[in-house]
Structure formats: C-alpha cells, structure tokens
Amino acid sequence: MTEKLETTSNVAEYTVSEISGALKRTVEDTFGHVRVRGEISGYRGPHSSGHVYFSLKDDKARIEAVVWRGSMSRMRFQPEEGMEVIATGKLTTYPGSSKYQIVIEQMEPAGAGALMALLEERKRKLGAEGLFDSTAKQLLPYMPRIIGVVTSPTGAVIRDIIHRITDRFPLHVLVWPVRVQGETSGNEVANAVNGFNSLANSAVFPQPDVLIVARGGGSLEDLWGFNDEVVVRAVAASHIPIISAVGHETDWTLIDLAADVRAPTPTGAAEMAVPVKADLVAHLATLGARLSSGMSRYLDRRRQAQRALARALPSADQLLALPRRRFDETAARLGRALQANTQKKRGEFDGAARQLSPRLLEQKFREKRREISALSARLPRAVEILVRDRRANFARRSVRLSIEQTSRLAERGRQHLQQLDRRQIQAVKLLLDRAKRRRDEQWRLLNGLSHTSILERGFAIVLDPSGTPIKRASGIAAGDDLTLRFQDGDIQALAKDGDAKPAQPKIEKPAAIKKTPVPGGSQGSLF
Known part of the structure; x- marks a missing residue:
C-alpha cells in the first residue's frame, strides 16, 4: 500500500507577473523622482523610434537608462560616450527582463568642468x-542699408543697439525675436539666421546687409545655447556677414569663432555695423572743399599755361608773310610759264603734222600690204600643220579609250540608273502612303461632319415634300406631309398639330406608325 505524501504550507503563492508588478509599484512609490550622477556607457545614439538607451555607471555599480523621444528633443546638449552627467528622472522596473532602470527627463553635464570639456x-x-x-570670413559692408538683429525683443540689448545706430547713422533695423536662454534658444537663433538668409527671394521684406546676433552677459550655462552645433553651422553657412555680440568682452562662445566679426558688447556691434553720419558729412564737406580748391588751382594753372603759349606764338602777319611771298613769286612766273608751254605744244604739233603727210601714209600702207601678203602665204601651211597635230592628238586619245574602259563606264552608268530607279520607286511609294494617310484623315473628318453620323446616334431629319430639311417647328402646319429620315431609311408622316411652342415643346406620341412601300425606296406613312 502506497501512501500519498501531501505537503501543506501557509506561504501565499504569486505569479511572476504579480511579483514583477509589485516590485514595479514599490520602486516607483519609494523613490519617485531622483537625481543620479554617473558616467554614460554604451551610448549608440537615438534609436529608429527616436528613443535613446544607454547605462549610467560609477566605479562600483551600473544602472540602465532610457530617454524618451520627447525628452531627448529638449536636451540642451548631445550626450556622448564617457561623459559624466547628472540625470533627473523616475526609477522604474522593466518586467520583461527583471531589471530596474531610470527614465531620464532632464540631463546636464556634471559641473562647469564637464561643460568646458x-x-x-x-x-x-x-x-x-x-x-x-x-579665410572664409566675409567683410562687413561700409554703409549698410538694412541691419538685421537676432536677440530678445524685451531685453536692454535691442534698445542699446537701436539707440546706438540711431545716434551714429539712422537706418532700417529688422528684429527677429528669439529666446536667448533656455533649451530652445539654440534652435531659435539658428532658424533666425537661416530665415534672414532666405529673404533674398522675398517680395515683402528686404534682406539685411549685415546681421547682429546679440545677448547680454551671463554664466556658461546661460550662454550655452550659443554653443549649440546647429547655431554654429547656421552662422558659418550664412552668406550675409554676421557680427557676434554674445555676452561681455570676457565671455566667449562658439558662435564668436564662426561669425565674421566678434564685438565685445552689443553696443560695440552697433558701432561696427554703421559709421558715424556726422563724421561722414564732415568728411564729405572736407572733400568737397578740397575738390573745389583743387579745381580752382587747376584752372588757374591752365590759364597761365595758355597765356604763355599765346605769347610764344607769332602774329598773323608773321605767319602769312612767307606764304604770301611764295604766292606773289608764283603769280609772276605764271604768265611766262604759260607762254613757254604754248610754244612747246605748238612745236610738238608741227612735228606730228609733218609725219602725217600723204607720201608717208602711202608708204605705211604699202608696208602693211606686204606683211599681209606674207601672212596669207604662210596661212595654208599653218592650217595643214594644225590639222595634222589635231589628228595625231585624236588618234592618241582614241587608242587610250579601249573597249574594256567603255564597258566599265557603261556598267557604272547602268548601276547608277538602277539606283535611281529604286529611289524613284521608294519615293513614289512614300508619296502614295502620305496621300493615303491624308485621304483617310479627310475621310474620317468628312464622316465626323456628315449628317449620317448624327443619324447613327439616334437622331432624325424632318423633310418637306420637296426634300428640304425643316429646321423649325413654326414652319409646319397641320396636315402637312412630312418625311422622317432615319439612318436606315425614310418614313412618311402627317403633321397633326401645327401650333409650335418653342419654349416648351410637347411631342405627342403618334397613334400608329405604318410602313408602306413607296417608290424610290421610301417606307410607310405616319398618320
């Protein structure tokens, strides 16, 4: 006989989920919000969901940490591996792996030394x-027309800048209001710089010629927003020159290194941005006076030089004396020259007349006849020689033009004719294809415009006895013979009512439709 052993106990039984839930409630109720100081370990950046998972550790212990996506977007700095931080959050447990962890809501570097590092x-x-x-720094414009200021609209900084600009050189100032302290200050300043740069395509606001990013003094934590990476990149990428005026002269941020010019104070930035108008006016007045004095002295020197040149020039009588003397001498020689020229021409004429006597002309004619007779005697012989040369040349060329060459030329001509014939056939075929396509297009257009296509859609044409289409109901009287033409034939009909009402036509169904054969392919009458 076997005895059945039974074990009895008073200890309550729990499921794993109940134990995990009890531990979770105990941890969360006991600790609540805590601040934990430790070194970041296992940081791999945000997960695809936007959450961040890592660990906090010291020399003796380790605790898992998680930062939800919403809390991560509010962080003033980017966590890094090995950084010592102070995290504020709630302790809780993760029942899925029986671990406790801290859900971080805020996090800051552990002390100023960590911030500086x-x-x-x-x-x-x-x-x-x-x-x-x-080398990438830009020069500030000497006389800007518009100045953009990125700062808080309620602080004393903007008032100092506007007051200094008004005293030195009044011009337009555009203010982009931002928070200069807090978690969102970095993104707001970066958006302001990018916004001013995007005004180049704006038709409402003009783009500033220079930007001033300003803030009053403060601690390293207060100025931390101007050390954000997004701000530095926005300032470095700006095509508008930027003056950094963050903090006092002893304060410095990363935006000071990225800006084109660093000002010790916001007031100093305003002085760098614009010149002093009174000084410019005085300088212009000095330059105007110097210009007027210089022009007067220049004109005086030119007048003196002109008077000196005028004294050095001879008088009009002295200038004309020599030409006048040459003119008188030439006039005196002119009469004698004409007489001598006349006598010379008369002698030449007499010599030419003596050579034109009848005896000399007859002698020249006899000489020309003898030359012509000699040439006539030589002409038959020359013609015979020319004909002989031409025949010899023709014989040489006829020998060179053999039958084989003639065959090759004929074959080449035959191939050329065949090629032309093929091209002619192709051209004719192409022209016929184009004509057929044009004919088909015109045929489709004709069918689309023809009344037969309308009849195929269910319409009919009303014709009078003469075959003329009736367009209006007012043209039909009672008792008129009508012809209704459908797509497949005609039907004779009789008008029952001749009173037309165009506004609200009323069509009565005929009592009966009877088709009767009619001459010429017509159908029955409607009555």
Missing part, C-alpha cells in the same frame, strides 16, 4: 570641419 571637444570637432577658418 564638452565645449572644447565640440570646438575641436567643428574646427576640424573648417567652420572657424579665417
């Missing part, structure tokens, strides 16, 4: 990318 690391990183390169 983070600042130096970020400075080295951005400097290696060339964002602080002095």
Whole structure:
C-alpha cells in the first residue's frame, strides 16, 4: 500500500507577473523622482523610434537608462560616450527582463568642468570641419542699408543697439525675436539666421546687409545655447556677414569663432555695423572743399599755361608773310610759264603734222600690204600643220579609250540608273502612303461632319415634300406631309398639330406608325 505524501504550507503563492508588478509599484512609490550622477556607457545614439538607451555607471555599480523621444528633443546638449552627467528622472522596473532602470527627463553635464570639456571637444570637432577658418570670413559692408538683429525683443540689448545706430547713422533695423536662454534658444537663433538668409527671394521684406546676433552677459550655462552645433553651422553657412555680440568682452562662445566679426558688447556691434553720419558729412564737406580748391588751382594753372603759349606764338602777319611771298613769286612766273608751254605744244604739233603727210601714209600702207601678203602665204601651211597635230592628238586619245574602259563606264552608268530607279520607286511609294494617310484623315473628318453620323446616334431629319430639311417647328402646319429620315431609311408622316411652342415643346406620341412601300425606296406613312 502506497501512501500519498501531501505537503501543506501557509506561504501565499504569486505569479511572476504579480511579483514583477509589485516590485514595479514599490520602486516607483519609494523613490519617485531622483537625481543620479554617473558616467554614460554604451551610448549608440537615438534609436529608429527616436528613443535613446544607454547605462549610467560609477566605479562600483551600473544602472540602465532610457530617454524618451520627447525628452531627448529638449536636451540642451548631445550626450556622448564617457561623459559624466547628472540625470533627473523616475526609477522604474522593466518586467520583461527583471531589471530596474531610470527614465531620464532632464540631463546636464556634471559641473562647469564637464561643460568646458564638452565645449572644447565640440570646438575641436567643428574646427576640424573648417567652420572657424579665417579665410572664409566675409567683410562687413561700409554703409549698410538694412541691419538685421537676432536677440530678445524685451531685453536692454535691442534698445542699446537701436539707440546706438540711431545716434551714429539712422537706418532700417529688422528684429527677429528669439529666446536667448533656455533649451530652445539654440534652435531659435539658428532658424533666425537661416530665415534672414532666405529673404533674398522675398517680395515683402528686404534682406539685411549685415546681421547682429546679440545677448547680454551671463554664466556658461546661460550662454550655452550659443554653443549649440546647429547655431554654429547656421552662422558659418550664412552668406550675409554676421557680427557676434554674445555676452561681455570676457565671455566667449562658439558662435564668436564662426561669425565674421566678434564685438565685445552689443553696443560695440552697433558701432561696427554703421559709421558715424556726422563724421561722414564732415568728411564729405572736407572733400568737397578740397575738390573745389583743387579745381580752382587747376584752372588757374591752365590759364597761365595758355597765356604763355599765346605769347610764344607769332602774329598773323608773321605767319602769312612767307606764304604770301611764295604766292606773289608764283603769280609772276605764271604768265611766262604759260607762254613757254604754248610754244612747246605748238612745236610738238608741227612735228606730228609733218609725219602725217600723204607720201608717208602711202608708204605705211604699202608696208602693211606686204606683211599681209606674207601672212596669207604662210596661212595654208599653218592650217595643214594644225590639222595634222589635231589628228595625231585624236588618234592618241582614241587608242587610250579601249573597249574594256567603255564597258566599265557603261556598267557604272547602268548601276547608277538602277539606283535611281529604286529611289524613284521608294519615293513614289512614300508619296502614295502620305496621300493615303491624308485621304483617310479627310475621310474620317468628312464622316465626323456628315449628317449620317448624327443619324447613327439616334437622331432624325424632318423633310418637306420637296426634300428640304425643316429646321423649325413654326414652319409646319397641320396636315402637312412630312418625311422622317432615319439612318436606315425614310418614313412618311402627317403633321397633326401645327401650333409650335418653342419654349416648351410637347411631342405627342403618334397613334400608329405604318410602313408602306413607296417608290424610290421610301417606307410607310405616319398618320
């Protein structure tokens, strides 16, 4: 006989889920919000969901940490591996793996030393990318027309800048209001710089010629928004010159290194941006006076030089004396020259007349006849020689033109004719194809415009006894013989009512439709 052993106990039984839930409630109720100081370990950046998972550790212990996406977007700095931070959040447990963790809501570097180390690391990183390169700095315009200011609209900074600009050189100032302290200050300043740069395509607001990013003094934590990477990149990428005026003269941020010019104070930035109008007016007056004095002295020197040149020039009588003397001498020689020229021409004429006597002309005629007779005697012989040369040349060329060459030329001509014949056939075929396509298109257009296509859609044409289409009901009287033409034939009909009402036509169904054969292919009558 076997005894059945039974074990009895008073200890309550729990499921795994109940134990995990009880531990979760105990941890959350006992600790609530806590601040934990430790070193970031296992940081791999945001997950695809936007959440961040890592661990906080010291030399003896380790705790898992998670930052939800909403809390991560409000962080003032980017967590990095090995950074010592102070995290504020709630302790809870993760029942799925029986671990406890901290859900971080806020996080800050552990002390100013950590901030400075983070600042130096970020400075080295951005400097290696060339964002602080002095060769990329832009020159400030000497006389800007519009100045853009990125600062808080309620602080004393904007009033100092406007007051200084008004005293020195009044002009237009555009203010882009931003928060200069807090978690969102970095993004707001970057958006303001990018917004001013995008005004180049705006038809409402003009684009400033120079930008001033200003803020009053403060601690390193207060100025931390101007050390954000997004702000530095926006300032470095700006095509508008930027003056950085963040903090006092002893304060410095990364935006000071990325800006084109750094001002010790916001008031100093306003003085850098515009010149003094009174000084410019005085300088212009001095330049105007110097210009007027210089022109007067120049004109005086030119007048003196002109008088000196006028004294050095001879008088009109002296200038004309020599030409006048040459004119008188030429006039005196003119009469004698004419007489001598006349006598010379008369002698030449007498010599030519003596050579034109009848005896000399007859002698020249006899000489020309003898030359013509000699040429006539030589002409038959020359013609015979020319004909002989031509025949010899023709014989040489006829020998060179053999039968084989003639065959090749004929074959080449035959191939050329065949090629032309093929091209002619292709051209005719192409012309016929084009004509057929044009004919088909015109046929389709004719069918589309023809009344037969309308009849095929269910319409009919009303014709009078003469075969003329009736367009209006007012043209039909009672008792008129009508012809209704459909797509497949005609039907004779009789008008029952001749009173037409165009506004509201009323069509009565005929009592009966009877088709009767009619001459010429017509059908029955409607009555």
